[in-house]
Amino acid sequence: MEAEPMEVEGPQDALSRPKKTDDASANDAMPWVEKYRPKSLSDVAAHKDIIDTISRLTKENRLPHLLLYGPPGTGKTSTILAVARQLYGSSGYQNMTLELNASDDRGIDFVRQQIQDFASTKRIFSSGFKLVILDESDAMTKDAQFALRRVIEKYTRNTRFCMICNYVSKIIPALQSRCTRFRFAPLGPDAVSERLSHVVTAERLSVTEDGLKAVVTLGMGDMRRTLNILQSTSMACAGKVVGQTDVYSCTGNPLPSDIEKIAHALLNEDFKAAFDHVQGLKLDKGVALVDIVQQLTPWVFRVNIPTKVRIELVEALADIEHRLAFGTSDRIQLGALVGSFVLAKSEIVKAAV
Numbered sequence: 001m002e003a004e005p006m007e008v009e010g011p012q013d014a015l016s017r018p019k020k021t022d023d024a025s026a027n028d029a030m031p032w033v034e035k036y037r038p039k040s041l042s043d044v045a046a047h048k049d050i051i052d053t054i055s056r057l058t059k060e061n062r063l064p065h066l067l068l069y070g071p072p073g074t075g076k077t078s079t080i081l082a083v084a085r086q087l088y089g090s091s092g093y094q095n096m097t098l099e100l101n102a103s104d105d106r107g108i109d110f111v112r113q114q115i116q117d118f119a120s121t122k123r124i125f126s127s128g129f130k131l132v133i134l135d136e137s138d139a140m141t142k143d144a145q146f147a148l149r150r151v152i153e154k155y156t157r158n159t160r161f162c163m164i165c166n167y168v169s170k171i172i173p174a175l176q177s178r179c180t181r182f183r184f185a186p187l188g189p190d191a192v193s194e195r196l197s198h199v200v201t202a203e204r205l206s207v208t209e210d211g212l213k214a215v216v217t218l219g220m221g222d223m224r225r226t227l228n229i230l231q232s233t234s235m236a237c238a239g240k241v242v243g244q245t246d247v248y249s250c251t252g253n254p255l256p257s258d259i260e261k262i263a264h265a266l267l268n269e270d271f272k273a274a275f276d277h278v279q280g281l282k283l284d285k286g287v288a289l290v291d292i293v294q295q296l297t298p299w300v301f302r303v304n305i306p307t308k309v310r311i312e313l314v315e316a317l318a319d320i321e322h323r324l325a326f327g328t329s330d331r332i333q334l335g336a337l338v339g340s341f342v343l344a345k346s347e348i349v350k351a352a353v
């Protein structure tokens with residue numbers, strides 16, 4: 001997208017994306033997340049039940065107000081864009097859809113003006129309802145949400161609203177009750193792998209099986225993140241075969257073998273030795289503590305240790321990750337990490353005797 005000439009960005013921009021795919025060079029410069037955005041509902045991976053229901057409602061022209069929520073990169077925006085395409089065809093949806101997202105003003109005036117202007121204009125040549133897509137609606141102020149409640153009621157006759165957000169708890173109950181809610185869970189490894197294989201084939205990449213597995217693991221069920229990792233790694237490898245090590249090192253993540261080494265040091269060495277060991281590895285490989293902590297967590301779940309110790313370790317790791325997210329010192333948090341493993345070690349020894 002960045003490589004394209006600057007245009008005045010209108011609210012319908014996301015919807016006009018497919019037109020640009022006609023242009024082969026623009027298509028090449030596109031980030032893969034846009035290039036491989038599902039064009040129709042049947043292209044959306046996973047969420048079969050949700051897609052079936054929405055597809056049926058769309059076909060029968062009985063679409064209710066929708067609230068799609070769940071973590072990023074799970075297909076919420078893609079789903080509603082595909083619905084708009086199915087409802088209005090590629091030529092009609094510019095007039096029939098209003099798409100607003102978090103970069104727009106979310107104040108009370110915004111709700112009253114933009115949405116009311118759009119929703120209240122009469123349809124002249126087309127029939128059916130219009131669609132207002134409020135992407136990232138959890139960024140709306142409470143006042144704007146209250147204002148929206150009245151707007152929804154007023155224009156229900158000729159307009160359907162689709163709210164999209166990550167945190168459903170940030171949407172006021174009065175709005176939630178006006179919508180049919182669908183939760184988009186993180187994509188399972190199988191669905192991600194299948195979609196990835198499609199992109200790998202279309203882009204004629206050579207990626208080893210371990211490489212693909214690493215992309216899936218690091219993507220953590222977020223398809224946007226997954227595709228970005230695949231694109232940056234394959235660009236860095238420039239035509240060479242992409243392997244597991246490439247994926248981890250390109251994204252600055254510690255290799256599984258590094259995590260094993262770190263875990264071994266943490267559980268077997270004393271405080272000072274373990275601290276120096278992990279600090280050395282961290283500097284040597286240029287990895288961030290937060291990535292180490294994130295990858296140690298599944299390791300703690302896997303390894304055979306007493307349940308009580310596992311619980312304490314998971315809690316400690318969660319606290320450290322939380323504190324790191326707020327920008328606290330890496331050094332102090334590394335101390336906390338080593339400390340919690342030293343405590344865990346003494347518990348394990350106690351449990352064994």
Ligand SMILES: Nc1ncnc2c1ncn2[C@@H]1O[C@H](COP(=O)(O)OP(=O)(O)O)[C@@H](O)[C@H]1O
Nearest residue numbers: 033036037045072073074075076077078223224
């Ligand atoms: N369920 C899915 N099936 C196929 N591709 C997906 C899916 N979810 C996300 N993607 C990919 O990730 C990108 C971002 O998806 P998007 O629908 O914008 O996610 P969300 O709105 O849930 O954050 C899409 O362009 C698409 O390439």
Ligand SMILES: [Mg+2]
Nearest residue numbers: 076077135164
């Ligand atoms: Mg989105």
